[in-house]
Structures are given as structure tokens and as C-alpha cells.
Amino acid sequence: MLIDWFTVIAQALNFLILVWLMKRFLYKPILRAIDQREKLIAAELADAAATKSDAQKERDEFQHKNEIFDQQRAALFSKATDEAKSERRRLMDEARQAADDLSAKRHENLKNDAQILNQAIIHRTQQEVFAIARKALADLAGTSLEERMLDVFLGRLKTLDGEEKEQLTSAIKSTQNPVVVRTRFDFSSAQSAATESAIKDLFGAERQIRFETDSELISGIELVTDGHKVAWSITDYLTSMENGIAELLEDKDKPEADVAPAPEDEHGA
Amino acid sequence: MRLSPDEIIFWQHGFFKLNATILFTWGVMLILAVGSKLVTHRLSTDLNRTRWQNLLEIIVTAIMKQIKEVGLHHPEKYIGFLGTLFLFVGTAALCTVIPGYEPPTGSLSTTAALALCVFVAVPLFGIEDQGVSGYLKSYVEPTVVMLPFNIISEISRTLALAVRLFGNMMSGAMIIGILLSITPFIFPVVMTLLGLLTGMVQAYIFSILAAVYIAAATKARKEKIEG
Numbered sequence: 427m428l429i430d431w432f433t434v435i436a437q438a439l440n441f442l443i444l445v446w447l448m449k450r451f452l453y454k455p456i457l458r459a460i461d462q463r464e465k466l467i468a469a470e471l472a473d474a475a476a477t478k479s480d481a482q483k484e485r486d487e488f489q490h491k492n493e494i495f496d497q498q499r500a501a502l503f504s505k506a507t508d509e510a511k512s513e514r515r516r517l518m519d520e521a522r523q524a525a526d527d528l529s530a531k532r533h534e535n536l537k538n539d540a541q542i543l544n545q546a547i548i549h550r551t552q553q554e555v556f557a558i559a560r561k562a563l564a565d566l567a568g569t570s571l572e573e574r575m576l577d578v579f580l581g582r583l584k585t586l587d588g589e590e591k592e593q594l595t596s597a598i599k600s601t602q603n604p605v606v607v608r609t610r611f612d613f614s615s616a617q618s619a620a621t622e623s624a625i626k627d628l629f630g631a632e633r634q635i636r637f638e639t640d641s642e643l644i645s646g647i648e649l650v651t652d653g654h655k656v657a658w659s660i661t662d663y664l665t666s667m668e669n670g671i672a673e674l675l676e677d678k679d680k681p682e683a684d685v686a687p688a689p690e691d692e693h694g695a
Numbered sequence: 696m697r698l699s700p701d702e703i704i705f706w707q708h709g710f711f712k713l714n715a716t717i718l719f720t721w722g723v724m725l726i727l728a729v730g731s732k733l734v735t736h737r738l739s740t741d742l743n744r745t746r747w748q749n750l751l752e753i754i755v756t757a758i759m760k761q762i763k764e765v766g767l768h769h770p771e772k773y774i775g776f777l778g779t780l781f782l783f784v785g786t787a788a789l790c791t792v793i794p795g796y797e798p799p800t801g802s803l804s805t806t807a808a809l810a811l812c813v814f815v816a817v818p819l820f821g822i823e824d825q826g827v828s829g830y831l832k833s834y835v836e837p838t839v840v841m842l843p844f845n846i847i848s849e850i851s852r853t854l855a856l857a858v859r860l861f862g863n864m865m866s867g868a869m870i871i872g873i874l875l876s877i878t879p880f881i882f883p884v885v886m887t888l889l890g891l892l893t894g895m896v897q898a899y900i901f902s903i904l905a906a907v908y909i910a911a912a913t914k915a916r917k918e919k920i921e922g
Contacts, residue, residue: 428803428861430701433716437799437808440720444783447728449775455735456755457771459748462740 552668572611579647579658580624586656594654595629601652604634608648613637625649698865700797701804716802723786723799754782758902765906773909776816780809781902784860788894791867791887798894801864803857810857813905814849821912830912856904863897 586594598605607613607621622635640648646659697703700715707713734747744752758778762770787798799805821830834845867890874883 428699428701429807430712430714430716430802430804432710432712433701433714433802433804434808434811436717437720437802437805438812440717440724441779441783441809441812444724444727445775445779447724448731448779448782451728451735452731452751453755453771453774453778455738456748456751457774459735459738459740459744460752460756463742466741 548671552671572609572613573617575647575658576613576617576621579649580621582658583624583628583649583656591628594651594656597651597654598629598633603652604636606636606638606648606650608638608640608643608650610639610641610643610646612639698869699802699804700799701802703797715797716799716805719787719790719797720799720805722796723783723790726790727782727786761903762906765903766910767906767913773820773906776812777902777906777909780813780905781898784809784901785895785898788864788898789891791890791894797868798864800860800894800897801868803861803865806857806861806864809860809901810853813856813908814853816905817849817908817912820909824913833912852904852908856901860897860901863893867893 605625613621618635618637621637625633625635643659646657646662648655648657648659700719703715705713705715705718731751734745734751738748739745755774755778758774758781759770762773762777767773784800787800790796791798800809818830821833824830825833835842867886871883871886871890874886
């Protein structure tokens with residue numbers, strides 16, 4: 427007999443016992459462990475996802491802040507650049523203005539110096555020329571020259587214009603003081619007589635005439651009464667010549683000042 | 696010629712006896728229970744685990760997967776019965792490498808016992824799932840005419856389960872026994888290796904067929920067919 431019924435029953439019981447044992451020692455613990463591990467993994471994954479999401483959020487925030495910072499920095503930089511440019515321009519303008527002023531002042535000073543020097547030279551030249559002229563004339567001055575001068579002087583008295591002659595005549599007539607005739611050298615008696623007769627003829631008054639000598643007169647004769655003077659002298663010529671040269675110099679200086687170049691142009695060049 | 700380890704009787708007292716089948720079954724049970732206990736004694740629930748725990752987890756999850764593939768949607772409910780069937784038959788076959796051991800599944804009494812367990816378990820699972828009337832109704836479907844054929848089918852498939860496993864295991868042991876007397880050295884080793892393979896295949900077939908029968912008896916299976 428292939429089937430032993432006791433064995434069948436025993437094996438069925440054995441199998442049921444084994445089922446219970448396996449459930450107790452194998453399936454339940456293993457499945458529970460797997461479940462717990464899966465829960466753990468799920469929790470860790472969820473945690474990782476949360477951390478990742480947090481990190482992403484922080485990253486986004488950081489990026490946003492970074493962008494704002496970049497923008498602010500760019501704005502500040504651009505503002506600073508503009509301010510620096512304008513400051514530079516202002517400083518440059520100031521410096522240029524100061525340089526221009528300085529240049530103009532220096533130019534002015536140079537011009538003044540040059541003018542002063544020029545005037546000094548001219549003055550000195552003038553003085554020298556006149557001194558030479560005076561010296562020459564003084565050296566030449568002598569009796570014959572005096573005679574000639576007297577002739578000229580008398581001629582001039584005769585040729586006085588009407589108004590002047592009247593004023594002089596009335597002056598001579600109204601005063602009691604002697605008429606003074608001043609010369610460089612003493613007149614000879616003939617000269618004195620000629621002068622006296624000429625004055626009398628001209629002014630028609632009998633007045634005492636006093637003859638004086640004056641070393642300041644280079645070559646000339648003066649007729650002086652109260653408040654009036656008629657004179658002829660080379661000094662007069664020289665003085666008028668001096669005045670003429672001075673006027674000429676002044677006229678010459680004026681256009682120079684006008685054509686002086688503008689400081690800006692000079693600077694630009 | 697000995698066909699079954701039932702014939703090796705160590706102790707007998709009337710109806711009760713202790714034969715090699717029962718003894719080797721206890722041995723297999725001891726290996727399975729103690730092995731499981733040793734490994735699951737200190738289970739780790741975090742990410743680091745021992746290789747033995749890993750092995751058991753692989754076995755358990757593979758069984759779960761197989762049950763699910765058959766169409767049972769809650770494998771944790773059936774793994775106690777189906778998983779134990781597979782592990783018992785498989786371990787009984789693997790132990791053939793131990794000299795002097797005879798697989799208890801090579802006894803028709805054992806396979807009949809297992810088949811009877813399946814025969815009882817299928818309607819139990821079916822009733823649990825769809826109620827007594829729901830389960831009994833499945834016998835008269837599609838028509839009442841099919842009732843005797845369904846009953847015959849239940850009985851015959853139980854018989855087939857028992858005989859198939861017994862035939863395969865017994866024949867393996869028989870072939871090795873015969874070959875040992877003819878060519879004692881190399882050939883039996885090869886046949887033992889083939890026997891191991893056959894044993895594992897039979898374990899798989901037995902448990903899968905049981906799963907299929909249970910699935911057929913439960914609503915889940917029905918829904919799948921209707922779907």
C-alpha cells in the first residue's frame with residue numbers, strides 16, 4: 427500500500443504546524459521589517475524632498491537677492507561714474523579757468539612790465555636826446571646866437587596876434603612893476619637898448635625894464651610882466667617835441683592793448 | 696524494492712508509528728523553523744542588514760510577487776499557506792544532497808496530505824472571500840449541468856497534485872537508487888543535480904497550482920476573468 431493513512435494525517439498536522447511556525451518566525455518578521463524599512467525610506471525620501479525644496483527655495487531667494495544686489499550695484503556704479511564725470515568736468519573747468527586767469531594775469535603783468543620798460547626806455551632815450559640837444563645848444567650858445575635869438579624874439583613880439591597883444595599891453599600898462607626880460611647870457615648895451623625900444627614901440631608904455639640872466643634857459647628870451655609871459659626858447663621846442671612824442675607813444679600803446687588775444691584762444695592753442 | 700520512506704518504520708504501536716517520512720519531515724521543519732528563527736531573531740529595520748536577512752527577504756518578496764502575478768491581490772493573506780508549501784517541498788528536495796536522506800515528498804502519504812490540505816484550503820479561502828453561498832454558486836456556473844463536472848474537477852486535480860509530486864520525487868530517488876547499483880560513481884551525481892532541479896520545479900509547480908486554485912475560488916480571480 428503506497429498510502430499510509432496515519433502518515434497522511436501526521437504529515438497534514440506537520441504541515442499545519444509548519445505553516446504556523448513559518449508565519450511566526452519568517453513571514454511576519456520579514457514583512458514587518460520590509461514595511462518598516464519602506465516607511466523609513468519613504469520618510470527619508472520625503473525629508474530629502476523637503477530639504478531639496480527648501481534648498482531650492484533658498485537658492486531662488488539667494489538668486490533673487492543676487493539679482494537685486496547686481497542691479498543696485500550697477501545703479502550705484504553708474505551714479506558714481508556720472509558723479510565722477512561731472513566732478514571731473516567741474517574740476518577741469520575750474521582748473522582751466524584758474525589757468526586762464528593766471529595766464530591772463532601773467533600776460534597782463536608782462537604787458538605792463540613791457541610797457542613800463544618801454545616807457546622807461548623811451549623816457550630815458552628822450553631825456554638823453556634832449557640832454558644831448560640841450561648840451562649841444564648850450565655849447566653853441568654865444569653872443570652871436572643871442573643876437574639872432576633876440577631878433578627872433580623881437581620878431582615874434584611884433585607878430586603877436588591882436589588879442590594876445592592887447593592882453594599883454596593892458597598887463598604892462600596896469601602894473602607898476604618893471605618888465606623883466608630874462609636871458610641865458612647878459613645882453614650887451616646895444617641889445618638892451620634895442621629890446622627896450624622895441625618894447626616901447628610895441629606896447630607904447632614907459633616902463634622900467636629889468637634884464638636878468640637864468641642858467642635854466644638854454645637858448646631863449648623871456649618877457650615877464652604881472653601874470654603874463656612871452657617867451658621864445660629852444661626849450662619850448664624841446665618841450666613841445668617831448669609832448670608830441672609822449673602823445674605818439676600813448677596812441678601807439680592803445681591799439682596794442684585792444685588787439686591783445688583772448689585768454690581762451692591762447693589756451694586753446 | 697522500496698518505493699516510499701513510509702516503509703522504514705522506527706517505532707510502531709498499533710495505528711501510531713514513527714517512520715522515515717515523519718522523521719525527515721520533522722528534520723525539514725526543524726531546519727526551516729530554526730533557520731528562520733536564527734535569522735529573524737535580530738532583524739534590522741534600517742538600510743543596513745545581514746546577508747542572511749537579505750536572502751530571506753529576497754525569498755519572501757519573490758514568493759509574494761509570484762502570488763500577486765497569479766492574480767491574488769493581497770499576497771500577505773496567502774503567503775503563510777502557499778509560501779510554506781513551496782518552502783517545504785523545495786527544502787525537502789534540496790536536502791537530497793545529504794547522504795542517507797530520503798525526501799518526505801517521495802512518499803505518497805506526504806503528497807496526499809499536502810494535496811488534501813490544498814483541497815481543504817481552496818474552499819476555505821473561497822468562502823472567506825465571497826461567503827458560503829457565493830462560493831457554492833461557483834459550482835453551478837455557467838449552468839447546473841456543470842455541477843458534477845466541477846466536483847469531479849476538484850477531486851481529480853487534488854489527486855493529480857498528490858500523484859504528480861509523488862511521482863516526480865519518487866522517480867528521482869528511484870533513478871538514483873538504480874543508477875547507484877549500475878554505475879556507482881559519476882552518473883548518480885549528475886542525476887542528483889538533475890533531481891535538485893526537478894525538486895525545485897515541482898515545488899514551484901505545486902505551490903503555483905495551489906495559488907491558481909485559490910485564485911479561481913476567490914472573487915479576485917473572478918473579477919479578473921470578467922474584466
